[in-house]
Amino acid sequence: xxxxxxxxxxxxxxxxxxxxxxxxxxxxxxxxxxxxxxxxxxxxxxxxxxxxxxxxxxxxxxxxxxxxxxxxxxxxxxxxxxxxxxxxxxxxxxxxxxxxxxxxxxxxxxxxxxxxxxxxxxxxxxxxxxxxxxxxxxxxxxxxxxxxxxxxxxxxxxxxxxxxxxxxxxxxxxxxxxxxxxxxxxxxxxxxxxxxxxxxxxxxxxxxxxxxxxxxxxxxxxxxxxxxxxxxxxxxxxxxxxxxxxxxxxxxxxxxxxxxxxxxxxxxxxxxxxxxxxxxxxxxxxxxxxxxxxxxxxxxxxxxxxxxxxxxxxxxxxxxxxxxxxxxxxxxxxxxxxxxxxxxxxxxxxxxxxxxxxxxxxxxxxxxxxxxxxxxxxxxxxxxxxxxxxxxxxxxxxxxxxxxxxxxxxxxxxxxxxxxxxxxxxxxxxxxxxxxxxxxxxxxxxxxxxxxxxxxxxxxxxxxxxxxxxxxxxxxxxxxxxxxxxxxxxxxxxxxxxxxxxxxxxxxxxxxxxxxxxxxxxxxxxxxxxxxx
Numbered sequence: 001x002x003x004x005x006x007x008x009x010x011x012x013x014x015x016x017x018x019x020x021x022x023x024x025x026x027x028x029x030x031x032x033x034x035x036x037x038x039x040x041x042x043x044x045x046x047x048x049x050x051x052x053x054x055x056x057x058x059x060x061x062x063x064x065x066x067x068x069x070x071x072x073x074x075x076x077x078x079x080x081x082x083x084x085x086x087x088x089x090x091x092x093x094x095x096x097x098x099x100x101x102x103x104x105x106x107x108x109x110x111x112x113x114x115x116x117x118x119x120x121x122x123x124x125x126x127x128x129x130x131x132x133x134x135x136x137x138x139x140x141x142x143x144x145x146x147x148x149x150x151x152x153x154x155x156x157x158x159x160x161x162x163x164x165x166x167x168x169x170x171x172x173x174x175x176x177x178x179x180x181x182x183x184x185x186x187x188x189x190x191x192x193x194x195x196x197x198x199x200x201x202x203x204x205x206x207x208x209x210x211x212x213x214x215x216x217x218x219x220x221x222x223x224x225x226x227x228x229x230x231x232x233x234x235x236x237x238x239x240x241x242x243x244x245x246x247x248x249x250x251x252x253x254x255x256x257x258x259x260x261x262x263x264x265x266x267x268x269x270x271x272x273x274x275x276x277x278x279x280x281x282x283x284x285x286x287x288x289x290x291x292x293x294x295x296x297x298x299x300x301x302x303x304x305x306x307x308x309x310x311x312x313x314x315x316x317x318x319x320x321x322x323x324x325x326x327x328x329x330x331x332x333x334x335x336x337x338x339x340x341x342x343x344x345x346x347x348x349x350x351x352x353x354x355x356x357x358x359x360x361x362x363x364x365x366x367x368x369x370x371x372x373x374x375x376x377x378x379x380x381x382x383x384x385x386x387x388x389x390x391x392x393x394x395x396x397x398x399x400x401x402x403x404x405x406x407x408x409x410x411x412x413x414x415x416x417x418x419x420x421x422x423x424x425x426x427x428x429x430x431x432x433x434x435x436x437x438x439x440x441x442x443x444x445x446x447x448x449x450x451x452x453x454x455x456x457x458x459x460x461x462x463x464x465x466x467x468x469x470x471x472x473x474x475x476x477x478x479x480x481x482x483x484x485x486x487x488x489x490x491x492x493x494x495x496x497x498x499x500x501x502x503x504x505x506x507x508x509x510x511x512x513x514x515x516x517x518x519x520x521x522x523x524x525x526x527x528x529x530x531x532x533x
Contacts, residue, residue, distance in 0.1 A: 015102060019227065025093075030134070033133065036071065037074070054079055068090070068091075073131075080130070082125065085097055088125045101125075109124045130150060132146070132147060145227075147168050147196060148167075148223050162269055163216055172196050174303060175303055178414050184205045184250040189211070190302075205232070210233055211235075211237070211238060249293055252298070252299075257276075258283050266363070267360060280317075297385065297386075306379075308375035310374060311372060314376075328396040331398070331401070332401065333379075341361055341364035342361070402471070404470060404471050406468070420526050423526065423529070435519065436493045439489050440530065441529045448485065464522075469526050470525075478504065479514065482496075483496055
């Protein structure tokens with residue numbers, strides 16, 4: 001099924017704009033909430049426990065604290081707890097409780113009112129949606145939005161429904177951080193969910209098309225676009241690339257429902273995470289389909305899981321899905337099959353130690369055994385349609401397990417990726433003589449470490465450490481350490497190599513042949529910088 005998604009009507013837009021005014025007036029921001037309930041309660045919320053935060057909020061509301069309206073909004077929309085209707089009305093003076101009910105944001109909670117023995121003005125209301133602030137930093141600076149999604153497991157008090165629309169989670173933030181911040185005419189957000197990637201893309205794109213198989217997800221995404229005053233986003237209903245058949249884009253971003261779930265009766269299929277295909281077929285389908293929908297030079301970025309089977313390397317399988325596209329595939333972590341099953345069964349709200357958990361566990365392990373899956377990899381995929389048929393091709397497949405760098409990339413990992421792509425394209429067009437003629441500099445986030453045995457004059461190990469980006473750590477030999485140390489933008493690489501060869505009493509041409517490939521790799525990784533064009 002494919003179609004353009006009809007925009008929300010003018011009445012709904014008016015209500016959403018009223019809601020935005022109230023959220024602004026209350027100061028409903030990430031920073032304000034952290035200050036409101038403090039470090040301990042915030043930590044408990046991250047663990048899925050809301051009692052400490054609820055106690056703080058109840059005390060502020062009962063004491064008519066100046067932040068009482070903010071406390072009411074937080075209790076309603078973040079904790080998912082009922083609030084007396086007069087207090088909700090105070091917190092939403094422009095929208096009003098009636099407007100919030102019309103928007104399907106709140107409902108009058110007769111059960112909670114009955115438990116409290118209240119009626120009329122003392123009735124309670126509760127949220128039908130999760131609404132929370134979201135803060136970010138990208139290449140254009142910092143900012144904040146408000147994001148609507150379905151209530152989570154803590155607020156619901158039970159496991160999620162299969163049509164659940166997820167808010168901003170860890171995977172969402174990972175992809176938005178990876179997103180290249182360079183300008184684009186058109187961007188496709190494939191499987192938009194609550195719309196957060198489309199909203200991020202709108203900051204650097206003239207036009208964004210956001211698709212999803214879920215009508216409910218598209219409705220919430222449209223509300224989020226309106227709530228945050230975003231222009232230039234078009235919504236379409238349908239599966240994978242069907243809604244954009246025959247169209248090409250400068251950029252494609254996708255956080256696909258990549259979780260590997262058994263396709264057998266009795267196993268829940270959550271729209272936000274399960275793609276409905278066997279194994280890692282959804283990631284393969286997105287990667288293979290991207291080729292037909294990218295303009296020349298266009299780039300697709302997605303997250304994914306891939307199976308590591310007994311008879312093959314998982315990254316070799318992923319490489320096979322790239323077709324004629326250039327690619328940069330990074331595996332960030334691997335889970336054993338049993339651990340992976342446990343993670344996603346718990347994610348759906350089924351608790352360990354119950355018969356339901358054991359039944360699902362068996363289904364997952366049976367599914368993995370049928371295909372010989374021993375592990376599941378997770379990582380990032382970047383695909384690019386070559387701008388020119390004769391241009392040097394990008395083809396990187398690597399395992400980078402462990403923490404990312406902690407500095408040097410203001411605006412996210414996407415800034416680093418964009419810089420590395422540009423550096424690769426520039427150096428790949430140079431022959432060795434042209435590369436050796438350049439004056440290179442060491443990136444500002446790169447440091448060198450030397451380790452000695454006590455009393456030894458010469459180091460036993462020399463390491464080059466990247467503070468930002470992927471936080472790479474590379475071993476150096478004497479020649480490469482000397483070359484990197486001399487790259488301060490003053491001397492050409494060829495002069496530095498000649499001086500090192502003279503010092504080490506080796507042939508300069510042979511040393512250059514040994515060092516220049518390493519120089520290219522350091523340029524590709526953003527550790528050595530080319531001169532500004």
